[in-house]
Amino acid sequence: MIAIKNLTLEKGDFYLSGLSLEVAEGEIYFLLNRLDQDNDFLFRTLSGFQAAGSGEISYDGNRLLGAEHPQTAVFIDRVNDRADFDTEARLGQWFDFLCAQGLGRENIYKTLLVGNFHERQLKKMVRDLAPETFKLAYLAVCLAADSANVVINDFIKGAEKSFELKFNKLLLQKKAGGRSILFLGNDIFYASEIADRVGFIKNGRLMFEAAAADLKDMDIKDLYLKFLN
Amino acid sequence: MLAFLRFERRRLFGEKKNLIFLGFISLFSAYFVWSGLNEQRQFQAEKKIFINFEKEKFSQFVTYAQYGGFGFRLLYEASPLNLFFVNSSVLQDVESNIDGLETIKVESSFKGNKLFLKRGYFKDFAGIPFIFGSLFMLYLGHLALVSPAYLRFMTGRMALKKYYALTTAARLFWLDLFFVSLGLGLFFLVQLGGVAFSGSEKKIFLSYLLFLVLLLNFFYLLGQLTSVLVRFRKVFFLWFFIIWFICIFLLPESNRISVFNKSRVLESAEKVNLEKFRTLMALEKKFRDYLKVNPAAPLDQIRQMQKKFAVQFINNSFLLNTGLETKYLRDVEKVIASHERQSVLFPTTFYHFLSGEASGKGYYGYLDFMDYIIGLRNRFMQFYLKNRYEGNEATVESFVKNDENIFRSRSRLPKTFWFGLLVTVFYGAVFLVLAYWLLRRQVFQP
Numbered sequence: 001m002i003a004i005k006n007l008t009l010e011k012g013d014f015y016l017s018g019l020s021l022e023v024a025e026g027e028i029y030f031l032l033n034r035l036d037q038d039n040d041f042l043f044r045t046l047s048g049f050q051a052a053g054s055g056e057i058s059y060d061g062n063r064l065l066g067a068e069h070p071q072t073a074v075f076i077d078r079v080n081d082r083a084d085f086d087t088e089a090r091l092g093q094w095f096d097f098l099c100a101q102g103l104g105r106e107n108i109y110k111t112l113l114v115g116n117f118h119e120r121q122l123k124k125m126v127r128d129l130a131p132e133t134f135k136l137a138y139l140a141v142c143l144a145a146d147s148a149n150v151v152i153n154d155f156i157k158g159a160e161k162s163f164e165l166k167f168n169k170l171l172l173q174k175k176a177g178g179r180s181i182l183f184l185g186n187d188i189f190y191a192s193e194i195a196d197r198v199g200f201i202k203n204g205r206l207m208f209e210a211a212a213a214d215l216k217d218m219d220i221k222d223l224y225l226k227f228l229n
Numbered sequence: 230m231l232a233f234l235r236f237e238r239r240r241l242f243g244e245k246k247n248l249i250f251l252g253f254i255s256l257f258s259a260y261f262v263w264s265g266l267n268e269q270r271q272f273q274a275e276k277k278i279f280i281n282f283e284k285e286k287f288s289q290f291v292t293y294a295q296y297g298g299f300g301f302r303l304l305y306e307a308s309p310l311n312l313f314f315v316n317s318s319v320l321q322d323v324e325s326n327i328d329g330l331e332t333i334k335v336e337s338s339f340k341g342n343k344l345f346l347k348r349g350y351f352k353d354f355a356g357i358p359f360i361f362g363s364l365f366m367l368y369l370g371h372l373a374l375v376s377p378a379y380l381r382f383m384t385g386r387m388a389l390k391k392y393y394a395l396t397t398a399a400r401l402f403w404l405d406l407f408f409v410s411l412g413l414g415l416f417f418l419v420q421l422g423g424v425a426f427s428g429s430e431k432k433i434f435l436s437y438l439l440f441l442v443l444l445l446n447f448f449y450l451l452g453q454l455t456s457v458l459v460r461f462r463k464v465f466f467l468w469f470f471i472i473w474f475i476c477i478f479l480l481p482e483s484n485r486i487s488v489f490n491k492s493r494v495l496e497s498a499e500k501v502n503l504e505k506f507r508t509l510m511a512l513e514k515k516f517r518d519y520l521k522v523n524p525a526a527p528l529d530q531i532r533q534m535q536k537k538f539a540v541q542f543i544n545n546s547f548l549l550n551t552g553l554e555t556k557y558l559r560d561v562e563k564v565i566a567s568h569e570r571q572s573v574l575f576p577t578t579f580y581h582f583l584s585g586e587a588s589g590k591g592y593y594g595y596l597d598f599m600d601y602i603i604g605l606r607n608r609f610m611q612f613y614l615k616n617r618y619e620g621n622e623a624t625v626e627s628f629v630k631n632d633e634n635i636f637r638s639r640s641r642l643p644k645t646f647w648f649g650l651l652v653t654v655f656y657g658a659v660f661l662v663l664a665y666w667l668l669r670r671q672v673f674q675p
Contacts (some may be wrong), residue, residue, distance in 0.1 A: 016409065034595065047381070047385075048671060048673070049381055049384075049673055050673075050674045051673075051674065068673075069381075069384045069385055072243065074385075077378070077380065077381070077382070082380075083376070083380050084375070084376040084378040084379055085375065085376070085378070085382070087240055087375055087379070088240045088241075088243070088244045088247075089236060089239050089240045089243060090239070090243065092235060093239045093240075093243070094236075095230075096231055096235070096236070097233075097236035098233075099234070100231075100232030100236075101386050101387055102386075103386065113501060138382075142385075143383075145386075154329065155507065170667070
């Protein structure tokens, strides 16, 4: 379970005041925030790379302490630039290295199979992979840890629909497996499609929270204009 | 650690551009070693001609007066290790003439094919890894940590400290292995080519190689640090070039200018020669005055006086002049010692100093050569004056026994070698720790 209590953050133009929420096991919570950089900042805080001002973040009851990356959750960041991951090694070699660090090869391949990954991609350098293939490989490594908690930062932004569908399939598999999933993003339509609950942040506060099923009865355009514009 | 070694080996040697660059370094190093070996062989052939020429020249002398006037030449033979440092040495091909004249000359000839020998800066084995190796290591240091996003991703799999330390160690292991293998491989190939190295020369080469590897590690860690300092931005390449240029060209050049400025406190060599000349001429004047006072002196008496003046010359003027020369040399030595102390403070400046000394044609090689000349000249003057004024003029005996007219300079390590090594390690350690500290602040923001 992911629990955030009274989280307050402030840096530059970004501030967040008194955010509290809980993501239960087998639930996808979509936290909508207008700006990408605000999501990035919050994601960095949740993943322990950015110190929180005050408040508490915990994963399965384990409190996140200062500048420390929690091992009780999986973090999937928005990765748009393959150059950021260009290790100058082939993908297969990168997988070998990560597996030697304790990642289950079987888990990696499970995710890859869902994405119709072809073996010949393993011989390619990261920079030579198609963007979707790279995203899939990244996702496979992230999900290989198989943690009970998953935090995602707008991962499907800019991805093709086919990739989004594969990703949704994987996400729903994780949900069915009882994982707590917190998704940060700004796509209200996607949120209503994939999430169980949706929260809207505006002016640094959690303004509105609703079950995704209820969103379908609401005027999404109106919600968008009200909270995300 | 094994997984890191395997992965970094693939990262380094699986990338085409790295392989091309490594191939280029190997090829050019081998080419310049081969070229150094050819020069070494050429020198040995010319040495034989030199010895024969000197023997032939001596056989033409009929009187000791001629022998004293023309004297004999002294050839500077560098250690065989010089073939790795042909353009990194301080001295080029030099020789001196030992004769009855007062001036000590150390000359370099540009006659014939020697005109085409000088190839300029860095074109030898020591220069290739220094210029291109340092550039390559700086670049690989920059690539090592990939990006902050990648580091955050990896931190989810292992501690940042562990990833940073093991990645650095693994990459340095492979790169060091490459440069050590290259150096040792070429060293063995040269031996197969017929060059024999003494035990001490082997030790010196290994020590040089150790320093070279540490110097390259210094550049790798500097590349890593610079990358972190500019927060992995693309403008890094500009910084990267500026830093490389400062380390490789600017600092050694400022060090050279600094030693030149220091050397200005030395009296001009011409001034020393003039002073010696004056001492000699004062004695000559005395002899001329004697002849003026006694114009009708018989030949026997003149010869007796000549002998008396010669003895006086050896006991006074010559000793005085030798003293002047020795004092001058010790003053030069002080400048060299100060240059060595200054060079040791930065790895690239010390590398220049070390290469010069390891070649056997460095500053201390020069001092040894000058000491040898002064000693030999001292003995030659005594031999010459004794035989000219006391001996039998009918046959002229050669002063040069065996191969005394060949000065064999030895390769050596500077006295400050271990200190220079420690300074380089210290710089590397500071860069390693500083880069980690800054990296941690970038990955985990307060």
